[in-house]
Amino acid sequence: MKNVVPRQHQLLEGIQYLRGIAAMMVVFHHARHEFGGAMSITFGGRGVEIFFVISGLVMMYSTRxxxxxxGSSFRERLAEAMLFWKRRIARVVPLYWIALFISAPLAYRTALSDPVLLQDALFIPHWNHVHPDQIWxxxxxxxSLNYEMFFYFLFGFALLLGRFSIxxxxxxxxxxxxxxxxxEGQSAAFHFYTAxxxxxxxxxILLYYVxxxxxQWSAWQPPRWSMLLxxxxxFVALAILPQRMGDSALLLSSSLIVFSAVFLFDGVKLPLLRLLGDASYAIYLFHVLAxxxxxxxxxxxxLGATTPWEVMAHFAIYLAVSGIVGxxxxxxxxxxMTAHALSFIRRAPPMVPATRR
Structure with missing residues (x-):
């Protein structure tokens, strides 16, 4: 009998493709600095906001x-919240720590004995020493992981509240x-968590309901060409509107991209893009070293980059190597490593399989 892929996993397949695209957008954004930061195109940096929208959507799917x-007892809800946090930690923390402690001395000239690395490892936001006006x-x-971990903490805590969680x-x-x-607040934490x-x-989260x-209710099957448009x-709106209209345009553009990707790639198999999506977290963490x-x-x-063609060739090399390293x-x-870590986490029945970050 032919195996049927659950509809939910088909929908989230498109999200995985979009992760790969968003990761390469960030690589492109940071590759600009290898040319002295002269390029004014900041579009690639918006890949992070796409990641945040995806996180909200995926957390909703992974927790029904x-x-x-x-309907469970408080003890059962507490166990579910703890399991949620453990799985998030297993997927996010180990690789980040590896990337952090490798990149600190090699790319940022920071000694491993520097106390600031402890703050970084614990996801505590602080003003950056090199860029004192930035909370990096x-x-x-x-x-972005400081935001992600805060969101996971908030979402896990909400599971304790049952039907009032969302x-x-x-x-x-x-x-x-x-x-x-x-x-008004002066601390890094205040500025960071009120952004x-x-x-x-x-x-x-809201996109999940849409x-x-x-x-389910409208049996809506949009033409694929309409979702592509x-x-x-x-993406055009993301490149143009945020600089003119601010945060609201950024929010709407990112949401539109995630929404259209869900239906555009529904049932579509793109192995290379899937591989980039699966490796998107590693690409994101290690592209600075690459x-x-x-x-x-x-x-x-x-070999310099003085002509437009040479610049394009350099960018192609940067993107390719970053993707391969990731x-x-x-x-x-x-x-x-993640599979090994998750093998130690027992899941109490009856629960649905967690969706990949």
């Missing part, structure tokens, strides 16, 4: 819309962002 423990960890891309998460995210406009960027997690409504429109390696290699050859790190380190 936040209702995983509804030593491994700069790790700033109401709690939504209210907490909205309240924190509103706090920024009605109060509007956290609304992207909420957008992902997708499920269209999927919508996806392209989302860019540094490529820059040193190109410098040793004396895929190798995923296959050789992340995948076996």
């Amino acid at each position: 819309g936040g209702q995983l423990a509804t 960890p030593t491994l700069v891309p790790g700033w 109401l709690f998460v939504s209210t907490a995210l909205l309240s924190l962002c509103l706090l920024n406009s009605v109060a 509007p960027v956290m609304l992207h997690f909420l957008a992902g 997708v499920e409504y269209l999927r 919508l996806l392209l429109a989302g 860019l540094m390696m490529v820059t040193q290699a190109l410098a040793s050859t004396g 895929v190798l790190a995923h296959l050789a380190v992340e995948k076996p």
Whole structure:
């Protein structure tokens, strides 16, 4: 009998493809700095906001819309919350620590004895020593993981509240962002956790209800070409509108991209893009080292980038090497290490399989 892939996993297949695209956007954004930072295109940096929307959506699917423990006793809800946190930690923390403690001395000239690395390892936001106006960890891309881990903590805590879980998460995210406009604070934590960027997690949560409504109640099957146009429109809007209209345009554009990707790639098999999606976390964490390696290699050859074609060739090399390094790190380190870590986490029945980050 032919195996039938559950509809939910087909929908999330598109999300995995989008992860790969978003990771390469970030690589492109940081590769600009290898040319002295002269390029003014900041579009690639918006890949992080796409990741945040995806996180909100995937967490909803992995917990049955936040209702995983509804109807259970408090003890059972506590066990579910603990299991949720353990799985998030197993997927996120080990590889980040490896990337952090390798990159700190090699790419950022930070001694492993520097106390700031302890803050970074514990996901505590702080003002960056080199860029004092930015709340960045030593491994700069790790700033997004500080948000991710906070969101996971919030979401796991909400599971204790049963059917009120999503109401709690939504209210907490909205309240924190509103706090920024009605109060003033000097600490890094205040500025960090009241930033509007956290609304992207909420957008992902709300997107879950939109997708499920269209999927279950309306039997909506949009033409694939319409979703492709919508996806392209989302990327164009992401490149143009945020600089003119601010955070609201960024939020809407990112949400539109994730929404269209869900239906565009539904049932589509793209092995290379799937591999990039699976390796997106490793690509994101190790691309700084990959860019540094490529820059040193190109410098040793004396090959400059003075013409547009040479610049394009350099960018192609940066993107290719970063992708390859990330895929190798995923296959050789992340995948076996995460599987080993998750094998120690027992799951109490009856529960659904957790969705990959």
